[in-house]
Amino acid sequence: MDVPDWNPRRVAAVEAALPEGVAPPGTRGRILHAGLVLFAETGFHGTSIRAIAQHVGINSATLYAHYPSKEQVLADLVLIGHREMADRLTTAVEALPADAAAQVRLAALVRAHVLLHAEFPLLATVTNGELHALEPALARPALVLRADCRRLLIEVLERGVKDGAFRVADLVLTATAIGAIGMHVASWFGPDQPATGDRVAEVYVDLALRMAGFRDAP
Amino acid sequence: MDVPDWNPRRVAAVEAALPEGVAPPGTRGRILHAGLVLFAETGFHGTSIRAIAQHVGINSATLYAHYPSKEQVLADLVLIGHREMADRLTTAVEALPADAAAQVRLAALVRAHVLLHAEFPLLATVTNGELHALEPALARPALVLRADCRRLLIEVLERGVKDGAFRVADLVLTATAIGAIGMHVASWFGPDQPATGDRVAEVYVDLALRMAGFRDAP
């Protein structure tokens, strides 16, 4: 029986990591880090300012010397998460030769997407799962980046269909489903898991190519 | 630009429906209904007892004549959601002839899964997204049902591989990804959406068969 009797976690992963160079130095960075862990575990509304402060080892009042509000801590995390995704997906496609085949482009995109979610599952959980707790003005920059990424994927699929490399029943639904399998990785990938991130990416790239109707040997 | 300037919703759907026959009659049922709407929108921790009561049109104290705690309202919803899923998936497979081909079995399973999430997006959002807010003892029955459904899907894939109908790189990862695309439907399907639930199910069944490596004409 693989049903756990301990508290069901929202995220399987325990390591709480942020991409390199994005966390502010000193206490401010440690607050961001604590917010990452706690928001991922119990959500924005389930996490108190006091819990964040305790996790950092400071008084709750000290937090306000670094962030104007709890919401701003979340807003920073959500923006970092979306920026990292947009950067990686854009880079993955732009690193390819301009005449790269559609299946190569899709593979690069899905690989980057899956690896991102396997490498930063907590960040992805907060980024995707707690965005709704933000005021519209704070959420908007992230939503713009998300739309960019979505367009990137749709364009790759569209190009493949035009080239004859792909066959899809519905462009938007297929893109949505390919996005879904990558996002979902964040909820289960972790150290208790036998597969490495690279292996998961490899399998998921294969799945995405199948979903796009790519035939290696037609 | 398709980035909304209104508050990003957690669920696109607005109709708040529970499966027939599962909601208790009278005030107790209306409380459950209000919990469904509010937990889906702002989460368990983001929803107050007073907000639930106001949504029903009763005093907050009256709620305790029907439920012992806010957590029990959530526990009932989570169990209802998981029971409905287990019932539908089991029925979908058992309704088939015993010698039905693997692709037929997988299609029935995915179709039922997608339609469930398209028909009850709020319930699915609460069921899957707020389960972590429950004490282990309250979450356990749902987790057992979830494990049953997972096994059902894996068995169908396994059988197809043995029959030669399917080719998969990794049984568990493929099952996980097929589950992910169905679950994800709850977050975007809604009345603003052009596709019908049936159409989405049709496309997603095709995607799942592709993911399983099924070849219509080998």
Added chain:
DNA sequence: GTCTATAGCGGGATAGAC
């Protein structure tokens, strides 16, 4: 920047009248 102390509010839940 960090602390102690606290304001001011809203939370879950209960008591007891009707």
Added chain:
DNA sequence: GTCTATCCCGCTATAGAC
């Protein structure tokens, strides 16, 4: 079953000393 009234607690955020 539903209400009014309230308890008690924890919440976000601020004031002001060091």
